[in-house]
Amino acid sequence: MELTDTKFGDRMARARLVMAEQDVDAIILSVGADLPYLCGYTAMALERLTMLVVTSDTVARLVVPELEAPRVTMRGELFELVTWAETDDPIAIVASLLGGCRRVCVGDTMWARFVVELIAARPDLELLRSTGVMNELRAVKDEAEIGALRAAAHAADKVAAALQSGKIPLIGRAEADVSAELGRRLIEEGHDVVNFAIVASGPNAASPHHEPGGRLIGSDEIVLCDFGGTMDGYCSDITRCVHTGPLPAELVELYAVLREAQEAGVAAGGAGGTCQDVDRASRSIIDAGGYGEYFIHRTGHGIGMEAHEDPYMVEGNDEPLLAGHAFSVEPGIYVPGRWGARLEDIVVARADGPDVLNQADHALIEVHS
Ligand code: ZN
Numbered sequence: 386m387e388l389t390d391t392k393f394g395d396r397m398a399r400a401r402l403v404m405a406e407q408d409v410d411a412i413i414l415s416v417g418a419d420l421p422y423l424c425g426y427t428a429m430a431l432e433r434l435t436m437l438v439v440t441s442d443t444v445a446r447l448v449v450p451e452l453e454a455p456r457v458t459m460r461g462e463l464f465e466l467v468t469w470a471e472t473d474d475p476i477a478i479v480a481s482l483l484g485g486c487r488r489v490c491v492g493d494t495m496w497a498r499f500v501v502e503l504i505a506a507r508p509d510l511e512l513l514r515s516t517g518v519m520n521e522l523r524a525v526k527d528e529a530e531i532g533a534l535r536a537a538a539h540a541a542d543k544v545a546a547a548l549q550s551g552k553i554p555l556i557g558r559a560e561a562d563v564s565a566e567l568g569r570r571l572i573e574e575g576h577d578v579v580n581f582a583i584v585a586s587g588p589n590a591a592s593p594h595h596e597p598g599g600r601l602i603g604s605d606e607i608v609l610c611d612f613g614g615t616m617d618g619y620c621s622d623i624t625r626c627v628h629t630g631p632l633p634a635e636l637v638e639l640y641a642v643l644r645e646a647q648e649a650g651v652a653a654g655g656a657g658g659t660c661q662d663v664d665r666a667s668r669s670i671i672d673a674g675g676y677g678e679y680f681i682h683r684t685g686h687g688i689g690m691e692a693h694e695d696p697y698m699v700e701g702n703d704e705p706l707l708a709g710h711a712f713s714v715e716p717g718i719y720v721p722g723r724w725g726a727r728l729e730d731i732v733v734a735r736a737d738g739p740d741v742l743n744q745a746d747h748a749l750i751e752v753h754s
């Protein structure tokens with residue numbers, strides 16, 4: 386997604402506003418998505434320190450290793466560049482840039498070593514998570530971000546459709562092979578990166594985060610596929626199940642409950658409710674269907690530049706669902722040693738209700754190859 390300098394300026398202004406509201410003197414961001422969200426630069430995830438220091442000064446400071454400075458697209462109205470040479474102490478530079486700051490928010494994906502070193506250099510700082518600043522800012526997507534999420538979802542839908550139509554052979558193939566094909570197809574459909582492609586067959590489908598391996602997929606088995614990647618900076622994430630042969634009655638019954646639970650979770654996903662309402666809507670149907678003990682995870686997670694980010698659809702999260710929140714609705718039923726199923730779509734909360742980004746068929750489809 387092409388972003389204008391104005392867009393970054395708006396984001397930085399909103400971050401500063403929240404900082405002022407919450408009495409935060411500075412935010413420091415490093416590797417991960419917070420940094421590119423705010424200033425367009427992605428730090429190399431290596432040992433050398435890259436850190437954006439945002440204080441009440443009108444421009445932020447981006448501290449980068451001298452050798453990586455040529456990678457930075459300068460946005461002079463947003464930040465000035467501070468480079469450090471191989472023999473400099475970058476923590477000392479950050480410590481001094483923080484000047485008289487006391488309450489400092491630290492981005493969630495900052496490496497521990499930098500935090501530990503900063504505490505040693507500046508024991509006077511009160512370090513806080515940046516949940517209330519960066520996470521909440523990033524959780525509410527604008528229309529361009531929703532457009533990017535929708536495009537990624539549609540690309541993933543096409544891969545799901547190939548799976549459901551039998552174009553991706555399953556029977557006699559190793560899970561890992563099918564996983565690699567799902568990944569290749571995500572790239573063919575426009576993704577830049579594959580983040581994961583779970584393929585869990587038969588009893589393996591009872592493990593929600595199964596690592597696809599050498600198990601050969603048989604006939605008359607459920608095959609749970611949960612895959613996603615990053616396209617134009619935003620993530621996709623979809624789960625569909627297929628069955629390699631006629632559907633047993635027991636599975637038809639289980640899947641009917643799962644599908645109804647997923648629909649209920651989606652229906653609760655409009656702005657105005659709370660995050661835990663989505664979880665409760667799905668879970669109450671699975672409980673009533675008698676499968677409650679087999680639904681062993683929260684109903685969903687936020688999604689955006691990261692595959693999992695705030696807000697989380699989980700009991701206890703009574704944060705309001707806001708227009709622009711993007712998240713998964715993915716209840717599952719996992720019967721150990723037997724089988725499992727999950728159904729997942731990405732949803733955006735709107736003022737007038739949920740906007741479902743994934744359009745792939747929600748049925749448990751029989752495939753014959
Ligand atoms: Zn998961």
Ligand code: ZN
Pocket residue numbers: 611612613622623624715729
């Ligand atoms: Zn998923």
Ligand code: ZN
Pocket residue numbers: 622686713715729
């Ligand atoms: Zn997910």
